[in-house]
Amino acid sequence: MDDPLQIAGETFSSRLIMGTGGAPSLDVLDRALLASGTELTTVAMRRVAPSSAGSVFDLLTERGIRVLPNTAGCFTAAEAVRVARLAREALGTSWVKLEVIADERTLLPDPVELLTAAEQLVTDNFVVLPYTSDDPVLARRLEQIGCAAVMPLGSPIGSGLGIRNQHNIELIVESASVPVILDAGIGTASDAAIAMELGCAAVLLATSVTRARSPELMAESMRLAVTAGRLAFLAGRVPRRRYALASSPPAGR
């Protein structure tokens, strides 16, 4: 069925956004990206290394995958804004996955710096996709200041702990009028399916695929899980019941 994802007026037929971190090689990454069916994929911005063999940007360009630079590793709004501007210059896109983290141990977003950076970048005409905590109030504030989506975490980056507070994700989905993208914490396919069943518009994941025993196989499972979860959401699950409801007719026994 035709059910595209729309972010800031752009249309994507895949609801799986991939990250590129953690893949053992560009070749493995390439096969995983193809298997995932993704059309939007994140990269980080780092100092040019003298002996850079093959570029992830060239790979994405070659595959026709839209690049989404992130501000990973930034601890302050000022740093994140600077990296976003560099990324716009380097990659020719005003889209940014805004990440402002509080500390190395948890990599949790710093809500105050995040909001400050988001405001500045929106003013500077960026399409801002903020990586945020699963706080419904912060998600609402990010939407109010003009972010093109909100991207709450399921659990800490790379933890594979899945969605620790499904209720909060539901609350965010309920009140958001921009796409809600579950970002971070996905461990396996069922986590991605649950995110979509909760009503998320898309899922962003990296580690669960790139560090799987077979990244290509896991990428395919994520593609299917996101599709399955989305269809289940659209179909509408039956209510949970305390007792049984016979599925065979009671009459004529």
Place this chain on the structure above:
Amino acid sequence: MQVIINGEPHQVTGPLSLAQAVALLTSSQSGLAAAVNGDVVRRAAWNSTTLSDGDEVEVLTAVQGG
């Protein structure tokens, strides 16, 4: 004079443009961005931007991440 390029000090004689400083690091032409003392310099201005003694240049590119 001395300029810092991606954290490394470089001794240079004579004027050095930002384009030349970038070329010291990489021959790549695409996917690059540069900042001088924290300010992003548009690519179109790399040739006309002359570095001064003590300038700190950052040259970034996309890598796997996120």
